Amino acid sequence: MNLTALANHQVRLARRPNGMPVREDWSFTTEPVAEPTDGGVLVKTLSLSLDPAMRGWMNDAKSYIPPVGINEVMRAGGVGKVIASKNPKYAVGDLVSGALGVQEYAAFGEAEAKKAGLVKIDTRAGTINQWLNVLGMPGMTGYFGLLDVGQPKPGDTVVVSGAAGAVGQTVGQLAKIKGCRVVGIAGGRAKCDWVVGELGFDACIDYKAGNVKAALKEHCPKGVDVYFDNVGGEILDDVLTRLARGARIVICGAISQYNNTTAVQGPKNYLSLLVFRARMEGMVVFDYVERFPQAVAELAGYLRDGRMKSKEDVVQGIENFPDTLLKLFKGENFGKLVLQVAQD
Amino acid sequence: MNLTALANHQVRLARRPNGMPVREDWSFTTEPVAEPTDGGVLVKTLSLSLDPAMRGWMNDAKSYIPPVGINEVMRAGGVGKVIASKNPKYAVGDLVSGALGVQEYAAFGEAEAKKAGLVKIDTRAGTINQWLNVLGMPGMTGYFGLLDVGQPKPGDTVVVSGAAGAVGQTVGQLAKIKGCRVVGIAGGRAKCDWVVGELGFDACIDYKAGNVKAALKEHCPKGVDVYFDNVGGEILDDVLTRLARGARIVICGAISQYNNTTAVQGPKNYLSLLVFRARMEGMVVFDYVERFPQAVAELAGYLRDGRMKSKEDVVQGIENFPDTLLKLFKGENFGKLVLQVAQD
Incomplete structure (x- = not known):
């Protein structure tokens, strides 16, 4: 492959947003692609994971990870294909996942590849998009957040907000598999119907329809043993009034507050x-990296035997990144939001 | 003793306060005293414990304990002397602690005595006032809250708000004994000086002097491993910014919010x-009743060998109950607030 003929289109953070990100917060750049250095690898981006956490990475605030710098390529996890390698760990043609960034090609030195968490993936375990969903960061977040932090016992009532989202769908289905009563909270009738009808939750509360507190009382008559919170705000306050004794609340995120x-x-x-x-x-999911393989194996098994389903909401084209990201904050995505950058 | 010659002066909840309790929220009644029924016991109140939690009991809200009913004698823990008994567990002259209520004489049937947690106390372990402080509910709250919920390890930095109060003094001294670095938060120089000079805390932050966040940064350079919170509000928010990784926050109370x-x-x-x-x-301290004797034995040992000190702020006279209670919410008490109703 003639790498020098390739142009790498990138999306960079031009400035820090005030509230909801706007077009002017981003810049679009094009860079040439180069042969990898010794120990390095060059990856062609196929699909990128769009996550609520990205909004936090854009703020200049102390957090669990440093913010994306101004004029840096926007951080994003993704799946890509190795198109050049001077590292024995990666062969041309390998599919890899890791922090590729919002760009068409990601070049890594040896240390950078490690830092980006670049690991080979096996599409026999799941599709590329599933590797960004149930088998990727959202799935790992749901798995370890629910099991390690939430510690559900069979018979417990588990409530999860953002139920139709990437993390929520894993949490709810996994809680069902572990013998819990599962109640989702999602926005709109269509998402709720899907969560109950397709994913098998016991109930799903449409927060856009109104009285969440009354619905929690109806669907969680014994109180809430585990609440997996992806949204914060009023819904967190509503659930707090309906806890069972000894309840565990997993604070995974607070999407309702990210654009305040x-x-x-x-x-x-x-x-x-x-x-x-x-x-x-x-x-924070990064704390569990050592145990990802075990979780992936378990979740891939559930995908294989049909006990777990996954849904991705796929948008095409890197140029659509800025608008697509906003779907998350407007609640417009239905399933895991994926930006497909290239087919192959 | 001619019981029928005695008059029982009582303080009752006349109505539910709106914000800070006022005189009109209370009524004063006088009732005759009667011989105990079979299995019953009559207790003369000596000292009553005045606690921030009392404010919560006055609200008509679902909580860990039912609210005090309108026109009921105000609930209060205290120490008294048995002056008549038809229950073999209690002999005339015994000192007992339990939920005596804000009244000069407390009459219990057999079942009521149990419900009130009426237990004999031994003044060789501590004075009557210490039985309302380190050896009483505040001490038990501090002991189990710190050790069971906070789970401090030697070398941890433990921060406690309301440091000069009843719970705070036990928490801080116990954390020192367990090998922790201890930083108190209290209102005013005098309290802070006492907490450091007399109780041996490593530092104490005067929140009335201003910048709590900066002071936390100075005194907790490695972050806060355990925060024992008695106050809520701005101070809780300040501590949240200075946590160490894996920190434990014990929510014991939120006195700053009780009169909102x-x-x-x-x-x-x-x-x-x-x-x-x-x-x-x-x-909630009531969950640990079965283990109180073990905690009392340990804390009494520390009092005996001088490793732990206690301070009580004693006000005389049951008629002063309404005003005295307010000292808690104005931060005017210095040490455990006790209302002495009778000397003997």
Whole structure:
């Protein structure tokens, strides 16, 4: 392959957004592609994972990961194909996942490849898009957040917000497999119907339809043992009023708050933690990297035997990245949001 | 003793307060005293424990304990002397602690005595006032909250708010004994000086002096491993920004919020739980009743060998109950607030 003939189209963070990101927060650049250095590898991006967490990475704030720098290529996980390699770990033609960035080609030195978490994937375990969903970061987040932090027991009532999203679909289906009663919270009738009808949740509350508290009372008569929170805001406060004694709340994210131009809305009902002797605990998926293979093996088994389904919402074209990302914050994605950059 | 000659002065909840309790929220009644029924016991109140939690019991809200009913004698823990008994467990002259209520004499049937947690106390282990402080509910709250929920390890940095209060003094001294670095938060120089000079905390932050966040940075250079929270509000939010990875926050109370006429101020920095992989957990002391004797024995040992000190702020006279309770919410008490009803 004549690499020098290739142009690498990239999306960079031009400035830090104030509230919801706008077009002017991004810049589009084109760079030449070069042969990898010794130990390096060149990856052609196939699909990118679009995640709520990306919004946090755009802020200049101390967090679990440094922010994306101004004029840096936007950070993104993805799946790509190795098209040139001077590293014995990666052969041309291998499919790999890792932090590729929002660009058509990702070049890594030896140390960079490790830092990007570049690992080979096996499409016998799942499709490329499933490797960004159930078998990827969202799936790992759901798996370890639910099992390690949430610690559900058979018979527990598990509630998950963002139920039709990438993390939510894994959490709910996994909780069902582990013998729990599962109630989702999602926006709109179509998502709720899918969550119950296709994924097999026991119930799903449409928060856009209104009274979440009353619906929780109806669907969680014994209270909520595990709440896996992807959204924060009012819904977190509503669930706090319906906890079972000794409940565990997994703080995975707070998508309702990510584009605030004012302070985050803290859970005003947090003293329910005392009333119900409950706990609220944060988690970050990167802490579990060593155990990803075990989780992938288990989840791939469920995909294979049909006990777990996955749904991806695929948008085409790297130039559509800025608008596509916003679908997450408007609740417009239905399933795991994927940006397909190339077919092959 | 001629019981019928005695008059029982009582303080009752006349109506539910709106914000800070006022005189009109209370009524004063006088009832005759009667011989105990079979299995019953009559207790003369000596000292009552005045606690922030009392404010919560006055609200008509679902909580860990039913609210005090309108026109009921206000609930209060205390120490008293048995002056008549038809129950073989209690002899005349015994000192007992339990839920005596804000009244001069407490009459219990057999089942009521059990429900009130009426147990004999031994003044060789501590004074009557210490039985309301380190050896009483505040001490038990500090002991189990710190050790069971906070799970401090030697070398950990433990921060406790309300450091000069009843629970705070036990928590801080116990954390020192367990090998932790201990930083208190209290209101005013005098309290802070006492907490460091007398109780041996490593540092104490005067929140009335201003910048709590900067002071936490100075005194907790490695971050906060355990935060024992008695106050909520801004201070909780400040501590959330200074957590160490894997921190444990014990939610014991939120005195800053108890007299709100608007909603509780939720911790707007709660997403720090995610950043620091930390947890926030509520506790209620009544869950640990079975283990009180073990904790009392340990704490009495520390009092005896001088490793632990206790300070009580004693106010005289049952008629002063309404005003005295307010000292808690104004931060005017210095040490455990006790209302002495009778000398003997």
